[in-house]
Amino acid sequence: MEAGKNIIDIHCHTAGIGAGGSGCFVSPALRKSWKYRIYLRAFGVTEKDLVKEGDVLVLRRLSEKLAQSRRVAAAVALAMDGVVGEDGELDLAKTEIYIPNEFLAAEVRRYPNLLFGASINPYRKDAVKRLQDAAAGGAVLIKWLPSIQHIDPADQRLIPFYLKLKELGLPLLTHTGEESSFTWTRDELGDPERLRLPLSLGVTVIAAHAASNGRNEGERNHDRFLRLCREYPNLYADISALTQLNRPGHLQRLLKHRELHGRLLYGTDMPLLNTGIVSPYAFLGRLSPRRILAIARIDNPWDRDVALKEALSVGNEIFANSNKLAKADRR
16 A cells, blocks of 8 residues: 555445446436436446446446545445335335445455445345345445435334344444435435434444435434434444535534544545536635645546545544444455
């Protein structure tokens, strides 16, 4: 590892359309959306490329670009399970995006700078077995996006899943707050208050984006997140997406809580940081024009993201935290 290159990105998405037998899936509605083309461009691929070379191309491009970073050593590539029906089986008709664990686990082994972030819908009839398999396959965390996977984190039926998570020592990285990257969502499922059940059982929970937008029961989600932090030391958060244009001021508000700096983790929400929704020019009121220009000229998206967050007072402690929690030595 290069000197100074020791940061782990705990929140990095991948994608696939099913090319090359990957088993990945994107809903027809999302494929018709303008967002779909932007996401592919941000990954550095086209649909034609994927049809020709397979979905493995996205991971190869991610790894190549990450290898060029001077600051970020590795990223947790995230699988994405789909919606599960009453029969405990995958329901593709209601699923927006699906990236199977089996595909991702096999492919990231090819790249020393990519780690396996598994995704398991706990309503699957074999969810606990899948969880054990993911851990055996080198997963460093489990990823949920409840608002599109139709997962209610407060559902008492999930207790066996949570207990197994705790036993395996796997963190749960789960989206909190509103979700705007897909064509439909159930945003009430991103209410951080719904995380009380896994937290009370001792699960290490990472609130993606620190519940930085939206409201529930007339209260800001971020305030609901902060209250939980005071009650549960096993609640963490990542700082991915907090410099996006649609989340103004959120990073600064979070960083004011210095007591939480030991529980904040570096993440990018790749590919969104590569779409134009993150720009140093949005911080003209906080950063000097010279520094903004210097950051904007950085070509590598990870290095540009680190430089921007450093300029906005993200300290070395936060950049180092992911190394301790992601269990990078599992693989």
